[in-house]
Amino acid sequence: MKWLRTILKWCLGIFLCAWVGQYLLALVIPNLVMEILYQRGGVETDYNALFVNPRPDETMRKVVRPSPDLLYASCIFNLEQGPVVIESPVPERYWSMQFYQMNTDNFAGITNQRDQVYRIGTVVEVTLIGPDRNPGDYSGEVIQSPTQRGIMLLRASGIGDDTSARAALEKSSCRPA
Amino acid sequence: MKVLRWLAFALLTLVLSVILMVRTIGAGLGAMSVENGDWVTSTNTGSTDAGIMLKATIALGGLLASTREDSMYYRLSSVDGEPLRLNCRYLIEGDDYDANWWSITAYGWDNYLIPNKLKRYSFNNENIVRKEDGSWQIYLAAGEQHGNWLPVGSSGAPTWRKLTDYDFDLLLRLYTPGRAYLDEPQSAALPTVTLEGCA
Numbered sequence: 153m154k155w156l157r158t159i160l161k162w163c164l165g166i167f168l169c170a171w172v173g174q175y176l177l178a179l180v181i182p183n184l185v186m187e188i189l190y191q192r193g194g195v196e197t198d199y200n201a202l203f204v205n206p207r208p209d210e211t212m213r214k215v216v217r218p219s220p221d222l223l224y225a226s227c228i229f230n231l232e233q234g235p236v237v238i239e240s241p242v243p244e245r246y247w248s249m250q251f252y253q254m255n256t257d258n259f260a261g262i263t264n265q266r267d268q269v270y271r272i273g274t275v276v277e278v279t280l281i282g283p284d285r286n287p288g289d290y291s292g293e294v295i296q297s298p299t300q301r302g303i304m305l306l307r308a309s310g311i312g313d314d315t316s317a318r319a320a321l322e323k324s325s326c327r328p329a
Numbered sequence: 330m331k332v333l334r335w336l337a338f339a340l341l342t343l344v345l346s347v348i349l350m351v352r353t354i355g356a357g358l359g360a361m362s363v364e365n366g367d368w369v370t371s372t373n374t375g376s377t378d379a380g381i382m383l384k385a386t387i388a389l390g391g392l393l394a395s396t397r398e399d400s401m402y403y404r405l406s407s408v409d410g411e412p413l414r415l416n417c418r419y420l421i422e423g424d425d426y427d428a429n430w431w432s433i434t435a436y437g438w439d440n441y442l443i444p445n446k447l448k449r450y451s452f453n454n455e456n457i458v459r460k461e462d463g464s465w466q467i468y469l470a471a472g473e474q475h476g477n478w479l480p481v482g483s484s485g486a487p488t489w490r491k492l493t494d495y496d497f498d499l500l501l502r503l504y505t506p507g508r509a510y511l512d513e514p515q516s517a518a519l520p521t522v523t524l525e526g527c528a
Contacts, residue, residue, distance in 0.1 A: 162338065165338070166338060166341050166342050166345060167345065169338075169342040169346075170341075170342045170343075170345035170346040170348075170349055171349060173342055173343065173345075173346030173349075174346045174347075174349040174350035174353055175350075175381060176346075177346050177347065177350050177385075178350055178353075178354075178381045178382050178384070178385035179381050179385075181384075181385040181388050181389065182384045182385060182387070182388040184388075185388040185389065185392060186388070186392075189392070208442065208450075209442060209448055209450070210441065210442045210443065210444040210445075210448075210450070210485055212441070212442070213441055213485070215392050215393055216389070216392055216440040216441065217392075217434075217436055217440050217441075217500060218441075218442065219432065219434060219451070219502060220432075220434060220442060220450040220451050221432040221434075221451055221453050221502075245430075246429055246430060246504050246505065248395065248399055250393070250395060250399070252393055255384065256384055256387060256388050256392065256393070257384075258393075258394070258395065258396055261395070261396065261399060263399060263505075265399070265429060265504075265505040266398070266505060303393065305393055307395075309430060309504070311430060311432070311453045311454070311455045311456065312455045312456075
C-alpha cells in the first residue's frame with residue numbers, strides 16, 4: 153500500500169504543479185512569440201528603421217494571419233539609446249499606426265478614422281519615448297512606451313487602387329531622434 | 330535514479346501544463362468570446378484588458394491584432410457544429426456591413442494564407458462581384474467554382490503539426506466597425522455560411 157500512496161502523492165504533485173504551470177506558460181508565450189519576432193525582425197532590417205513589407209501572400213510566415221487586403225510597414229524599436237521619431241503621410245483610405253509592447257499589448261494607436269479623420273492628408277510625426285523619459289521634455293505628438301522594446305505597425309488599406317496607400321508607406325520613416 | 334524521477338516529474342508536469350492550458354484556453358475563450366451564429370469574436374482582442382489566456386491565444390493565432398474600435402475580427406471554423414473540411418463546398422452569402430470596409434479571408438489550419446494558383450486569399454467589399462440588388466455570394470471550395478470563388482487547399486505547414494479538427498477557417502474583418510458591432514456583436518449583421526455538400 154505504501155507504493156500506491158507514493159504514486160498518488162506524485163500524481164497530486166504533478167497535477168498541482170501543472171495547474172499553476174499552465175498559467176505560467178500562458179504568461180510566457182506572448183513574450184516568447186514577440187521575442188522571436190523581435191529577433192527575426194532584427195535580422196531582416198535594422199532596429200529603429202522602417203521596413204515596408206511586400207503584399208502578404210502564402211509565403212508570408214512572419215506573422216500569423218496576415219491580411220492580404222492590407223499593406224504593412226513595421227518598425228522594431230529599441231528605445232534604450234533614446235527616442236525614435238516616426239513619420240508617415242496619412243492617405244485618404246483606412247490607415248493606422250499601432251504600437252505593441254513585448255507582451256503583445258497594443259499600448260497606443262493613431263488612425264485616420266472616426267474622430268481622427270482630420271489626419272487625412274497630413275503627415276503624422278510621433279516621438280516615441282521610453283518608460284524612463286519625461287514626456288514633458290518633448291514637443292509635438294509624443295507617445296510613451298511602457299517597455300524599451302516593441303513593434304510599431306503601419307497598416308493601410310490595399311483594396312482597390314492602392315497607389316496612394318503604397319506611396320504613403322514608402323514615404324514613411326522610423327529613425328532615432 | 331532520484332534525478333531520473335525528478336526529470337520525469339518535470340516532463341509530466343510540462344506536458345500536463347500544456348494540456349491544461351489548451352483546455353483552459355478553449356473553455357476560457359467561450360467566456361471571453363461572443364458567438365454570432367457560427368461566427369465567433371472576442372471583445373478584448375489587442376486590448377491591454379485581455380486576460381493571460383487570451384493573450385496567449387492571440388500570440389499564437391493572431392499576433393499584432395488591432396483593438397476592436399479599429400477593426401473587429403469574426404472567425405468561423407465550423408458550420409452547424411461541423412468543422413470546415415477541404416472535401417466540402419460552402420456558400421457564403423452576404424451584403425454590405427456597417428464598417429469603413431470589410432474582407433473575408435480563408436486561412437489554413439496553420440494560421441497562414443492558403444497556397445493556390447490564383448493567389449486569391451480573400452474577397453473584400455470592392456473586389457467582390459455582386460448581384461443586381463448589391464448582395465453577393467462566395468463559393469468556398471478546393472475545386473474551381475463559377476462566380477466569386479475563394480479557393481481552399483492544403484495548408485503550407487506539414488500535416489503532422491495539425492492539431493485542429495478543421496482544415497481551414499474564415500476570418501471576417503470589419504474595419505472601423507459601426508456601433509452595432511461594438512455594442513451588440515452577438516446579433517449584428519454578418520454573412521451566412523452554409524454547407525452545400527461534401528465529396
